[in-house]
Amino acid sequence: MGRQNDDHFQGHWPTCVQCLENMRSEQTLGSYMFENVAFHLLRKRVPRYTPATLTAWYNSESPVHTARACTVTITAMNPAPIKLKFEKVYLPCVLMAKKRYVGFMYETPDETEPTFDAKDIETVRRDGVPAQAKMTETCFKILFRTQNLSEVKNYCYKMWSKILRNRISLQDFIFAKEVRMGTYSDKVPPPLGVAVAARRILQDESDEPQYGERHRAR
Numbered sequence: 001m002g003r004q005n006d007d008h009f010q011g012h013w014p015t016c017v018q019c020l021e022n023m024r025s026e027q028t029l030g031s032y033m034f035e036n037v038a039f040h041l042l043r044k045r046v047p048r049y050t051p052a053t054l055t056a057w058y059n060s061e062s063p064v065h066t067a068r069a070c071t072v073t074i075t076a077m078n079p080a081p082i083k084l085k086f087e088k089v090y091l092p093c094v095l096m097a098k099k100r101y102v103g104f105m106y107e108t109p110d111e112t113e114p115t116f117d118a119k120d121i122e123t124v125r126r127d128g129v130p131a132q133a134k135m136t137e138t139c140f141k142i143l144f145r146t147q148n149l150s151e152v153k154n155y156c157y158k159m160w161s162k163i164l165r166n167r168i169s170l171q172d173f174i175f176a177k178e179v180r181m182g183t184y185s186d187k188v189p190p191p192l193g194v195a196v197a198a199r200r201i202l203q204d205e206s207d208e209p210q211y212g213e214r215h216r217a218r
Contacts, residue, residue, distance in 0.1 A: 063091040064109045092144050096121065104144050116141060131172035135159055179209045 093103025177193030
């Protein structure tokens with residue numbers, strides 16, 4: 001393959017070298033790779049992948065291959081220098097709202113086991129209890145792997161039964177809330193974290209919490 005490419009470019013190689021030298025003297029680039037030089041010289045993108053490679057990616061069962069094929073295709077549809085950058089793929093996933101989502105994440109084509117990734121939902125937020133976070137994460141994993149809501153319901157029944165029989169650690173029901181003393185209204189009851197902090201101050205005046213410090217409450 002290498003010999004064939006050498007024979008193919010043997011007559012054009014001096015021209016390619018001359019183009020590169022001209023680019024170095026005419027314009028300063030951050031990179032003199034073929035794709036970057038071709039873009040600045042021709043003002044259009046030169047396909048980096050062959051049609052056969054893109055077709056194989058489209059037909060592949062790997063979500064990363066499909067996403068990369070879409071990335072190349074969408075980039076070619078936009079005027080230069082707009083370029084769509086591939087980062088990661090979520091399959092399956094649940095989009096709850098803007099910047100609030102959860103799913104199985106793939107970053108490379110070689111990944112056979114995805115990574116569970118969540119943004120700003122109960123599994124990663126700190127304003128709930130660990131029991132809630134653990135149950136929510138497990139429910140999502142069961143849903144993603146089985147696509148069966150009955151399996152999720154059975155798991156929830158099982159965990160609720162354990163809670164009612166006191167078979168869950170008490171540590172899983174302790175949460176920590178930020179306390180900002182002096183900023184709460186007297187017209188409504190304060191949050192539980194404030195009540196805990198107030199009790200600690202009554203016991204020891206020097207134990208006043210720092211602004212924004214988290215206090216554990218049951």
